[in-house]
Amino acid sequence: MTKTSPETDPTAKPRIALLGLGAMGSALARTWLAAGYPLTVWNRSPSRAEPLAAEGADVAATAAEAVASARLVVTCLLNDASVGEALEGADLSGRDLVDVTTGTPAEARARAEWARERGARFLSGGIMAGPPMVGVPEAGGYVLYSGGAEVFEEHRTALAVPVGARYVGGDAGLGPLQDVALLSAMNGMFAGMEHAFALVRNEDVSLKEFAKLLSDWLVAMAPVAAPDMAAQVETGDYTANTDSNLAMQIEGNRALMRTAREQGVGTELLALYGDLMERQLAGDAAPVAAGSR
Structure with a gap:
């Protein structure tokens, strides 16, 4: 045939x-x-x-x-x-x-x-x-x-x-670039989730119930934060569309790091982001979008 x-x-x-x-x-x-x-x-x-x-x-x-x-x-x-x-x-x-x-x-x-x-x-x-x-x-x-x-x-x-x-x-590179950008954000999210579970795992907290809280929180924040961060990056104005300025974010991150130490959890993830925020506030680093909370 x-x-x-x-x-x-x-x-x-x-x-x-x-x-x-x-x-x-x-x-x-x-x-x-x-x-x-x-x-x-x-x-x-x-x-x-x-x-x-x-x-x-x-x-x-x-x-x-x-x-x-x-x-x-x-x-x-x-x-x-x-x-x-x-x-x-x-x-x-x-x-x-x-x-x-x-x-x-x-x-x-x-x-x-x-x-x-x-x-x-x-x-x-x-x-x-x-x-x-x-x-x-x-x-x-x-x-x-x-x-x-x-x-x-x-x-x-x-x-x-x-x-x-x-x-x-x-441009043949645009697909892979956006692919890697999205995967990088995913890896950052996964790292943050691992950190969150590490903070509560030895306490009287149901990990199953906490997982639902964590998922709901990330789903609620992403649609709010991403467009605001995009606008900040595009305009260069990192004070727009935010209820927490960079100085407040830095102080908040310090509290997150103190909590991690109290719980016996590494601070590497938070320290890296905190360092970038502090350097930006001092005018020594590439922009880091302020929180949109």
Whole structure:
């Protein structure tokens, strides 16, 4: 039987070549297969591809073979260096390379030029979702894409199958930059949550009930604080939209640090932020937005 393709059947879904079958890559693969997309997969460890073969994926013996099978090539690998290694020797001419590997803005810009020199169009993506969120629209996951607008528009439908697809600009580094910025904020939040639990864990406090308080507090504060902080950064006026000026925030942070010491908890997180605030107040540091409480 002759396989259909967009060239022979305009209604056929285009084949996708996916390189990288870790937890995220496998989740992407399964959503494309479930949506009826013909899929060729490759992974450095072939055993990772076996379950997907049972679900209908074609397994390529080499990355170059996978690339040759499809115009749309998606890389979801460990890091930028692994992308270069996997595609070494592959013919990228006429291909659309979509790289959703976590990396830096500079790496994405260099990879875009690298792809252009090899005859490929390029799109970088920062995945704002964990593997369990892939294929679950109500989970709210998405990918921030940047680079060739024409590449995004042509493949928008396919790219939006696993999670939402958001285009953020023609500079290939913009998607990874915002991805890393959001992940950095998340890591800061996680660190703060760990600190909060450490403060109360040895007291007569239900951690389950405290977790609900903590979650509700962060959810309530974020929508208020983020827009105000954005306005402060944009205008350079760090006294606007705040009920607590920087001096008050510094004094408050000192109380937080004293409490941490009383509870036998490290003060590293608070000390770093406190130092930045004190340096800004003295005019020696980059701006730190004042609290919006």
